């Protein structure tokens with residue numbers, strides 16, 4: 001039976017109700033790596049990252065995330081976005097390290113441009129955005145979380161911009177995102193030392209707004225979203241844009257330079273060697 005036929009089944013309609021049929025329909029039109037459930041009644045989309053095993057961000061996954069954001073931004077009924085993971089141990093493992101190891105220059109360039117787009121799209125989103133961080137969130141995972149307006153994190157996981165530990169450098173817009181959340185001094189400590197913080201440590205410096213148990217993380221995010229959506233959209237959006245645009249414009253002005261800088265840096269022998277060691281250790285750890 002096709003999905004179209006399935007949706008027409010009276011029994012299924014009766015069981016699920018109209019809203020969930022619509023939600024199911026919207027889910028089926030998305031990539032299977034990014035699951036979207038938009039509730040037409042509340043205007044809140046729950047977006048689940050779903051790239052096993054650890055939601056690492058490769059070129060295709062980033063493109064899917066970007067397309068999802070575009071789609072939601074173009075849907076007038078959508079007012080809020082909750083970003084979470086289908087894996088209840090890892091929110092997002094950051095950039096797919098394999099994209100940076102022994103890369104082809106064209107793909108590496110495209111990869112970085114797509115990440116820049118995701119950052120601008122999520123950081124500058126017209127939607128109220130909440131990260132429901134239901135697992136570990138290193139590096140690029142932390143970046144996605146800091147793009148959101150509010151962060152709720154499950155206890156006993158880790159989060160941080162750990163790039164320096166890999167022998168790489170967090171780009172200025174990663175640092176700007178972090179600074180916008182925790183301020184200059186905490187960003188300086190966190191980024192230079194590549195700190196992976198526990199949920200409690202992150203909460204102490206304001207990197208996460210709430211610490212919760214795994215069972216309630218989505219419900220808490222939904223509850224928090226209600227309070228954000230009580231504010232008239234135009235007032236919230238203009239206030240947000242006033243605060244976020246300077247950083248977005250900074251990247252826009254230096255976009256090509258940033259891509260060039262990234263490609264030159266990643267393709268250096270010393271950086272390739274550091275990445276090689278890091279991947280070897282990750283694989284050894286995974287086998288244990």
Ligand SMILES: CCCCCCCCC/C=C/C(=O)SCCNC(=O)CCNC(=O)[C@H](O)C(C)(C)COP(=O)(O)OP(=O)(O)OC[C@H]1O[C@@H](n2cnc3c(N)ncnc32)[C@H](O)[C@@H]1OP(=O)(O)O
Nearest residue numbers: 056093094095096097136138139140169262265282283286
């Ligand atoms: C100035 C400007 C210049 C520019 C300077 C350049 C700027 C670059 C900015 C970089 C930003 C980044 O995000 S760099 C990425 C940083 N990310 C990380 O360091 C995360 C590393 N991963 C982990 O710590 C852990 O895997 C963690 C996420 C906690 C999950 O632990 P688990 O025990 O659940 O899972 P594991 O057993 O470790 O991993 C399962 C499998 O996934 C793989 N895996 C894990 N993380 C991965 C990843 N990020 N990319 C690819 N693969 C990954 C492992 O190798 C395993 O593969 P198999 O062995 O095949 O099973």
